[in-house]
Amino acid sequence: MLEFYLQIKWTHVAAVIASGSLFALRGAGALAVYFVLGTFALRRARTPRSRALCLAAALAVYLFIVSIARAHHPLGIFAAN
Numbered sequence: 461m462l463e464f465y466l467q468i469k470w471t472h473v474a475a476v477i478a479s480g481s482l483f484a485l486r487g488a489g490a491l492a493v494y495f496v497l498g499t500f501a502l503r504r505a506r507t508p509r510s511r512a513l514c515l516a517a518a519l520a521v522y523l524f525i526v527s528i529a530r531a532h533h534p535l536g537i538f539a540a541n
Contacts, residue, residue, distance in 0.1 A: 490525060493521055494518060494522060494525065497514050497515075497517045497518035497521060498514075498515075501515035501518050524537065
């Protein structure tokens with residue numbers, strides 16, 4: 461087993477880096493949807509109805525992000541207990 465130490469160590473390091481990178485990418489993606497919807501809700505949407513829909517969608521995304529944090533599961537509120 462000792463002869464495979466370096467291979468196991470670098471596989472572990474690579475897995476840690478991949479995990480952190482994918483987590484950061486997922487978080488950035490979730491925030492981008494959230495921010496884009498907020499921008500449309502506050503400025504870019506042309507009609508009051510579309511602003512209201514964007515606001516509701518942004519709030520739904522925000523609540524889903526909170527549910528993910530509370531559940532410690534990527535499916536958040538939709539995770540089976």
